[in-house]
Amino acid sequence: xxxxxxxxxxxxDRLTLLQKLYLPEILRGMWVTLRHLVRNLTNMxxxxxxxxxxxxxxxxxxxxxxxxxxxxxxxxxxxxxCYMCQQACxxxxxxxxxxxxxxxxxxxxxxxxxxDMMRCVxxxxxxxxxxxxxxxxxxxxxxxxxxxEDAVFSIDRLRETKEExxxxxxxxxxxxxxxxxxxxxxxxxxxxxxxxxxxxRLREQGIALADRGPGQGPLNAPSxxxxxxxx
Amino acid sequence: xxxxxxxxxxxxxxxxxxRERLSASPVAGRSEVxxxxxxxxxxAAEGWPALARFLRxxxxxxxxxxxxxxxxxxxxxxxxxxxxxxVVHLHSLSRNEHVRxxxxxxxxxxxxxxxxxxxxxxxxWFEREAYDLFxxxxxxxxxxxxxxxxxxxxxxxxxxxxxxxxxWFYAEEDARMPEWSKNTDERAGHFETQTISIGPSHPAxxxxxxxxxxxxxxxxxxxxxMIGYLHRCFEKMAETHHWNQIVPYTDRLNYVSAMLNGVxxxxxxxxxxxxxxxxxxxxxxxxxxxxxxIMDHCVCIGANMVDIGALTNxxxxxxxxENIYDLLEACCGARLTVSYVRVGGLAVDVPDDFVPRCRALxxxxxxxxxxxxxxxxxxxxxxxxxxxxxIVTKEQAIAWGMTGPMxxxxxxxxxxxxxxxxxxxxxxxxxxxxxxxxxxxxxxLVRLEExxxxxxxxxxxxxxxxxxxxxxxxxxxxxxxxxxxxYHDMExxxxxxxxxxxxxxxxxxxxxxxxxxxxxxxxxxAVSDGRGGPYRLKVRPPCFPNMAAFEHIxxxxxxxxxxxxxxxLNVIAGELDR
Numbered sequence: 145x146x147x148x149x150x151x152x153x154x155x156x157d158r159l160t161l162l163q164k165l166y167l168p169e170i171l172r173g174m175w176v177t178l179r180h181l182v183r184n185l186t187n188m189x190x191x192x193x194x195x196x197x198x199x200x201x202x203x204x205x206x207x208x209x210x211x212x213x214x215x216x217x218x219x220x221x222x223x224x225x226c227y228m229c230q231q232a233c234x235x236x237x238x239x240x241x242x243x244x245x246x247x248x249x250x251x252x253x254x255x256x257x258x259x260d261m262m263r264c265v266x267x268x269x270x271x272x273x274x275x276x277x278x279x280x281x282x283x284x285x286x287x288x289x290x291x292x293e294d295a296v297f298s299i300d301r302l303r304e305t306k307e308e309x310x311x312x313x314x315x316x317x318x319x320x321x322x323x324x325x326x327x328x329x330x331x332x333x334x335x336x337x338x339x340x341x342x343x344x345r346l347r348e349q350g351i352a353l354a355d356r357g358p359g360q361g362p363l364n365a366p367s368x369x370x371x372x373x374x375x
Numbered sequence: 376x377x378x379x380x381x382x383x384x385x386x387x388x389x390x391x392x393x394r395e396r397l398s399a400s401p402v403a404g405r406s407e408v409x410x411x412x413x414x415x416x417x418x419a420a421e422g423w424p425a426l427a428r429f430l431r432x433x434x435x436x437x438x439x440x441x442x443x444x445x446x447x448x449x450x451x452x453x454x455x456x457x458x459x460x461x462v463v464h465l466h467s468l469s470r471n472e473h474v475r476x477x478x479x480x481x482x483x484x485x486x487x488x489x490x491x492x493x494x495x496x497x498x499x500w501f502e503r504e505a506y507d508l509f510x511x512x513x514x515x516x517x518x519x520x521x522x523x524x525x526x527x528x529x530x531x532x533x534x535x536x537x538x539x540x541x542x543w544f545y546a547e548e549d550a551r552m553p554e555w556s557k558n559t560d561e562r563a564g565h566f567e568t569q570t571i572s573i574g575p576s577h578p579a580x581x582x583x584x585x586x587x588x589x590x591x592x593x594x595x596x597x598x599x600x601m602i603g604y605l606h607r608c609f610e611k612m613a614e615t616h617h618w619n620q621i622v623p624y625t626d627r628l629n630y631v632s633a634m635l636n637g638v639x640x641x642x643x644x645x646x647x648x649x650x651x652x653x654x655x656x657x658x659x660x661x662x663x664x665x666x667x668x669i670m671d672h673c674v675c676i677g678a679n680m681v682d683i684g685a686l687t688n689x690x691x692x693x694x695x696x697e698n699i700y701d702l703l704e705a706c707c708g709a710r711l712t713v714s715y716v717r718v719g720g721l722a723v724d725v726p727d728d729f730v731p732r733c734r735a736l737x738x739x740x741x742x743x744x745x746x747x748x749x750x751x752x753x754x755x756x757x758x759x760x761x762x763x764x765x766i767v768t769k770e771q772a773i774a775w776g777m778t779g780p781m782x783x784x785x786x787x788x789x790x791x792x793x794x795x796x797x798x799x800x801x802x803x804x805x806x807x808x809x810x811x812x813x814x815x816x817x818x819x820l821v822r823l824e825e826x827x828x829x830x831x832x833x834x835x836x837x838x839x840x841x842x843x844x845x846x847x848x849x850x851x852x853x854x855x856x857x858x859x860x861x862y863h864d865m866e867x868x869x870x871x872x873x874x875x876x877x878x879x880x881x882x883x884x885x886x887x888x889x890x891x892x893x894x895x896x897x898x899x900x901a902v903s904d905g906r907g908g909p910y911r912l913k914v915r916p917p918c919f920p921n922m923a924a925f926e927h928i929x930x931x932x933x934x935x936x937x938x939x940x941x942x943x944l945n946v947i948a949g950e951l952d953r
Binding site: 147325 | 687752788821858
């Protein structure tokens, strides 16, 4: 805590004759600008302006740009169409239609996953909301389109591609390398499935429960990642 | 807490004092005092003007600063006395206290609210807003027209029975011009006066603001400001979203200092929940808020100088802003609309190089400020343009409900960070800059000094900044659990699911929390009915009362003075129009 200072006392009420003459003040002002000019000319690399689009701004690894949908190792989307991102979105720009996945371990998948980039405010709430590590953001901020229909990105434009990541790099995501987070394994099932009698129902329908990810134990056993977490 | 004075329930000392004073008021026996987060006086509409006068003039009250008036529709809140109420927040500068007045409006269809414009000139626009958004019939108001919604709008959007999805189209012929502007045969001396429109789309209006001015030669003899061009009814949108989802919307209030809005908003919700944010999280908020304040003042001074023809300063000041944006982007991934805060903490911890980056900024900013000072402070043209123009006296500033640099430049040392220190502001050594003249130049000087004081605050905050530690509260009913837990632990996933799908459950009640925004007191009044989102959320935008005074300040000056004054008012349309 400290006091109150009166700034009007700091500057003289009246200008001196020299200041009133104006010319000396012009020269003093020009000296300031000249200094900046010389500094910029002698240090062109340190100049704050960049020659966009030839030169791109270097954004941080947290930049919130275009979204990508992450895929499992077998190429299917990690998304299980749980609607959490759609619900969390403050701009209501995500549309999901869920379908039943033929592979029992995946259960659900998004038949439609649209993001309306004209509505999106790039707040990153969808990334925070995803429980399956399925949606990340990139540093891609160049998304111009000619029509409104073009602005609605569907799965084929949202699915992660190597080229896009190589060109722009990952942006805002649920965890960063080195922060100790273990991503969910590809085929881990929600534990709730195990004790719910769902298995019996499925078996009665003749669905082969063996069709799970390779190397997985029985349904109710904890996954490798779960073991690592509880250890 | 229920309202009950007659029962003699124990009140806090502040509320007890208010109750004691009220026994001498003209509404004694017809008002009640409750002890909520603020002492709350409840009065029927008929008694409100008399009570307002008493609260302003009584030596034991002296609530001289009118902060906010907002409506609340209790249609979906059972057990309330009336459907509509007007909630007023007042502040006493001499006693440094806030008080809330709840004016109960009897009629459910056409609620009548007597105007208190003659007591508090600042209430003028707030009453118009209540008329516009709630349909309050403000009796005795000098200029009762819509203010935020356009003139072809049907209905009152903040009433609970108004469906939010409706669209009303606005055509040119619907545009309202003030009555007095239609009358053209006024003469002054040998000149015929003329009426001009400055704006809505005009480079000098900083956003879309419409000033209708009657000129006698080059002098403005009468003016009226028309706003609302950027209105999107933030408050209605807040009612249809969860508590956390409102954070991105607050970014767009004062988009020049987005971080401050978010901090002000989440503090309100945290107080309602009783959640404590760890020191590290609060310090990050403090540091970035102060950087944001610097940025806001840089934009204000820079743009103001451009308006009066001094372009170079703009470049030097914007360099600071650019560098601060880089820091914000490294923390949260966006430059302008940061959305960095969450109820209970931050979206993500700061990067490892946060402290060195802040220190680098602390080293670079003063150089630019010095350059600007060299170019501007003793420049004769700037002095001629700013000194003695746009004068607001101390009494006027208080009457018009001004806060922040506007009020301080008129000689009142009211700064929320000092008057009611939050976070760590009472631990830092810093000064509140004030000036006496109340003119445009004084406002420039105050802002310039405030930037240096902010640097001082940041420097001290970095001294006590813990190198490690949580930034978020560990209450998983409020803050999303860490991702590692969500991926692998059922219970965490359930918390995550409940929070995402249902939102934070804020206990029913109400709260007014205020912080020092870049333009003045930024207050959020939130009402919760226990759901995942607010029942009613009112933002008290600091530049709203400033702008309301604009049409009075400019009278007597020239058009070019009005432009300079508009610059120092630092009106941000996103916050003004909400």
